[in-house]
Amino acid sequence: MCKDYLKPNTTSSKDLNLVIEQCLNTSFWEQYKLKTRIKEDTKCHTQEQYYPIEPIDIVVAVILLCILMLNLAGSVYDILIVKKSYSGNKWLLYFSIKRNWSKLTETQKLIGPEIEDCRRDGWQNMLYINNYFDNTRCMAHTWYVAADMQLFILGTFTLVLIRSDQRRQVVLWAMFVLSLFTAPLHTYFQNLYDNIIISPEVILDFFVKDPTFNHSYKRGHTNMACYILGLSLGLIIYKLQQKQLNIEKYKKYKYMFWATCPMMIILILCRGLMYMDGVTPHPALKAICAGLYRPLFGLLIFLFILGMVFKLENVYRPTLEWRGWTSAVRVSYSVYIVHLMLILISVSSITTLNHLTIYEALLSSFGTITFSFLCAVPLWLLVESPISQVVQQVTSSKKTKSSKMKSIDNSIVSSSEDKKMN
Known part of the structure; x- marks a missing residue:
């Protein structure tokens, strides 16, 4: 026992180290012929240890x-x-x-109408048609999911029913030209803005009472132009990959490709020209801007993605391929779900007038984005990730069972054919 080596006057950490070393050396030397040494100080506490109040x-x-x-x-x-x-x-x-x-608990007053609307109109979200119903607060920001599903069904039927490449091109061109007139017609005849004008009243109402949002922004048919561009982009990339495109001879256009991002920013800033103080744009001018803005922005995205896929340059692509984006991308859907509620709470909590500047706008935007990602992390950890893994496990088990049944059926058929041959 180590207490046999303990002397009555042993108080310091150095003395304790020597006692423990003697004890350990006795056992280790007898069994393994090894010597030990303690480098760190040893501190012992007794039951009567007193901690003074500082x-x-x-x-x-x-x-x-x-x-x-x-x-x-x-x-x-x-x-x-x-x-x-x-x-x-x-x-x-x-x-x-x-x-x-x-x-x-003041936020309950804001959440209450949304709960009532979801009890009444929740079936619209389940059928992905909520973007064609107005004046409802039930998950108003999920209009995008409904529009995307509607356009996905339209694109699937178009590709399945039309197999010829030439006919597909004709139909897609016709749909694209037709889609260029949907938003302008809504804007002109319903006297809408060419895009949504953000104001505290609009945000507090979840955009649901804004005519521009209801008639021109969230409908599936008013967003068809960019969807046709995306569908065409997928077909073009597939065809070029089949032909094994030699991208080296196109790298001389990389300087034009670098201009796509600045052009997007310029296009966004140009929208402000329509809302100068004391100037009321003509309805025809607003209709033209409403018809050109989204297709032009979609065309720039079209060119940007095309260059990314075929590795036209090495400036934008390494930035977007950085592994640090992985975590942010995983929680992006949860951010999409919670961000509008956080914006609503933030706006409703303001009780004084604020002087709006570019600095304040940027600070508010980055603050909302950061807070949305922080709130989305527990939602992803506790809800999205477990459910997605369960669904993946269930679907993969069904696939394995079906593949096993097919292999068994094939083996039975082959054995029966062998018997017939014999």
Whole structure:
């Protein structure tokens, strides 16, 4: 036992190290002919160990006690003296738990109408037709999912029913030209803006009462132009990969390709020319802008993706292929689900007028994006990731079972044919 080596006057860490080394050396030397050495100091604690109270402990305890007493005093003052009136000592009312709880639950007033609308109109979201119904707050930002599903069905039927490449080109061109007139016609005859004008009232209403959002922005047929461009892009990439395109002779156009991103930014900034102070654009001009903006932006995205796929340059592509984007991409759908609710809470919590500047707009945008990603992480960890893995496991097990049944059937057929031959 190591206590046999312990001397009565052993108090320091160095003495303890020597005692433990003697004990260990005895056992290790007898069994393995090895010597040990302890490099770190050894500290032992007894049951009667005393930890003195330091001044900082007293300061923290006093601060916490003061906060607790202020909350208690403010709550009693609010409930018994002030009651429902708003007069009184505002400094003491700041610590009223009753009033702070009311502020915390104010968002229920905003969420309440959305819950009622979802009970009434939730079936529209399940059928992916909610983008053709107006004045409902039920997951209003999922109009994109509905429009995407509708266009996906349209594209699938087009490719399945039309097998000839020449006929596909004719039909896709006809659909694209037709789609160029849908948004302008809505804008002209319904006197809409060529894009959504963001205002606090529009955000608080979830965009559901904005005519431009309802008639020109969220409909499936008004977004068909960019979908046709994307569908055509997929077919073009497939054909060029089949032909084994030699991209080296096209790399001289990389400087034009680099201009796609600046052109997107310029195109976005040009939209502001339509909303200068004291200028009311003509409905025809708004209709032309509504018909050209999305197809032009979609065309730039078309060229950008085409260059990325065939590795036309080495500036944009390595940036987008950075592995650091992987985590952000995984939670992107959860961000899509929660971001509008966070924007609504942020806007509804503002009780004073703010001076809008470019700095404030950028700060608000990046703050909302960062907070959306932080809130999406637990949603992905607890909901999206487990469910996706369960679905993947169920579907993969069904595929393996079907493949095994097919192999068994094939073996039975081959054995029966062998018997017939014999």
